[in-house]
Amino acid sequence: MAAITRVWVPTHLGLLLLGYLWLLGQSALDLGVLTGLWFFFPVGVIGAIIANATGTGGGVVFVPIFTALQEGGIALPPELLRIATLKPEESVAVSFAIQCFGMSVGALAWARAIFVKEALAWDERVSGQTLMALTFAPLATGVPALLLTQTYVEIAGATLLIWFKLFSLSLGITLLIFAWAQRRQAARERKLWVSPRELWALLGIGVIGGMVTALFSVGIGEFLAIYLILRRFPTKVAIAVAVWVSVVCVLVGVWDGYFAGLVRLEIVLIAVPGAVVGGALAKGIAQLLGALWLKTLASLWIIGSSLYLLLG
Secondary structure (H helix, E strand, O other): OHHHHHHHHHHHHHHHHHHHHHHHHHOOOOHHHHHHOOOHHHHHHHHHHHHHHHOOOOHHHHHHHHHHHHOOOOOOOHHHHHHHOOOHHHHHHHHHHHHHHHHHHHHHHHHHHHHHOOOOOOOOOOOHHHHHHHHHHHHHHHHHHHHHHHHHOOOOHHHHHHHHHHHHHHHHHHHHHHHHHOOOOOHHHOOOOOOHHHHHHHHHHHHHHHHHHHHHOOOHHHHHHHHHHHOOOOHHHHHHHHHHHHHHHHHHHHHHHHHOOOOOHHHHHHHHHHHHHHHHHHHHHHHHHOHHHHHHHHHHHHHHHHHHHHHO
């Protein structure tokens, strides 16, 4: 895997650069829009750090910001407000697009750390076969579930936003509980292999997570990270696998919103450089803060933004 990773990292980064230039050529981004909507850059940084350091999708950061703009929570000149104000379904589409870049960089960083630098401690190392099983089992059902949901399920924008608020609040509370419940994981308690029963559970998580991700741009990574941590797999392994699965799902799912004309390119182009920076920094920040406090801060952000959306 080390040789494949060494080749794939620069290849994937090159494809991301080409994709960004392609979107730039289709957009109406100018200096006025760039300076007026500059705050989407740090939003991209924060979203990507949370996404790639915890396995929680960046949509839990992006969508609340978009909703605050729509509801007048952030003051902007009328000409910029027209660009920055998004309907719920547009918010999801833009979130998909930003995550394609930010979570790609984070996924590459985790792959390089695990396969090239061998950054996992001796008591955290799982076999390549186990990593493949943990990654491909949820993808086997998650990708079809995502595509089928995008094709056949339609939810009105207002209803979609309500469900997103409730989902985010539940996610934040669950993440906070599990972060502290699993804060002391003895080496002898860690799982380094996957059982047949767990494979069936991962297939089920793929179905549910794929459906939720199609609606909210987040879901499958969160469910996967929580399940793997609950089953006492090493935290770094759980987060890395969640990021890998999430990035595949957003790369597949982004096209539905793109071809429907729901992706606001100007916002994406401003946020993506921040998301790339955040994706590159996420693993280092996770190690600096430690898994416990990083998850705590992320869960408090999710809970706070969800309550803001529900009560605002």
